[in-house]
Amino acid sequence: MPVTAGALAEVRTAGQYVPMEDFATAEAGTGHIVLMGDSIFDNGAYVGGGPAVIAQLRHALPGWKCTLLAVDGDVVAGVSRQLVSLPSDATHLVVSAGGNDALAYAPLLQERSSSVGEALAMLGTAQERFVADYRAILDRVVSAGRPLAVCTIYDTPPAEPGQRVIKAALCLFNDAITRAAFSCGAALIDLRLICSEDADYANPIEPSSQGGQKIARAISSFTQINPLPHAAQSIVITR
Numbered sequence: 001m002p003v004t005a006g007a008l009a010e011v012r013t014a015g016q017y018v019p020m021e022d023f024a025t026a027e028a029g030t031g032h033i034v035l036m037g038d039s040i041f042d043n044g045a046y047v048g049g050g051p052a053v054i055a056q057l058r059h060a061l062p063g064w065k066c067t068l069l070a071v072d073g074d075v076v077a078g079v080s081r082q083l084v085s086l087p088s089d090a091t092h093l094v095v096s097a098g099g100n101d102a103l104a105y106a107p108l109l110q111e112r113s114s115s116v117g118e119a120l121a122m123l124g125t126a127q128e129r130f131v132a133d134y135r136a137i138l139d140r141v142v143s144a145g146r147p148l149a150v151c152t153i154y155d156t157p158p159a160e161p162g163q164r165v166i167k168a169a170l171c172l173f174n175d176a177i178t179r180a181a182f183s184c185g186a187a188l189i190d191l192r193l194i195c196s197e198d199a200d201y202a203n204p205i206e207p208s209s210q211g212g213q214k215i216a217r218a219i220s221s222f223t224q225i226n227p228l229p230h231a232a233q234s235i236v237i238t239r
Contacts, residue, residue, distance in 0.1 A: 031091035032065040041070035046202040050209035056216035096151035154191035187235040
């Protein structure tokens with residue numbers, strides 16, 4: 001059965017967080033949800049024969065059509081190509097992209113600098129480039145005119161060597177994603193909070209079947225949220 005939105009999300013309205021159970025959810029029905037982005041969704045090659053995210057989402061949303069356009073290895077710019085194949089009957093869009101872009105900037109963590117300020121300036125330049133790329137693609141996705149959710153970049157497994165440094169560096173990219181989502185009114189699925197255990201990861205980058213199940217559950221809650229009309233709000237899904 002689909003999970004209810006009540007325990008899975010909260011809405012920020014007029015600067016206050018209110019439990020989703022205080023708001024009406026969408027009536028039971030069907031729709032067509034489309035996943036775009038990278039291997040967070042296209043993780044079939046990494047689950048050792050277990051169910052991938054798309055299969056788990058179909059189980060969580062019986063009666064819905066679920067289409068996978070995400071491509072393992074794609075960067076943010078790849079979403080533009082994926083949009084070309086967007087089904088005309090799509091009702092909901094979810095994007096999880098940016099992890100591979102951030103990975104491309106990983107060598108910056110090995111650069112020498114004369115001060116913390118100089119190191120932050122280098123990372124800030126990378127963030128500015130990422131912001132430009134992400135906002136350009138998100139504008140294209142928003143122009144499709146469907147309800148939209150975007151995902152943050154999750155942290156590496158807690159036990160992964162260097163996790164503290166990676167987590168700190170990813171804050172720069174996740175800040176860009178969060179600001180972009182709130183600026184355009186998209187829902188935000190915070191994978192940092194959803195995939196918080198070592199077992200949620202098949203490797204330092206891709207989700208396991210356990211992590212995929214959590215991701216599918218969060219996506220399914222997005223389909224059931226019925227935002228208040230005429231209210232400025234940002235919907236944040238955290239589990």
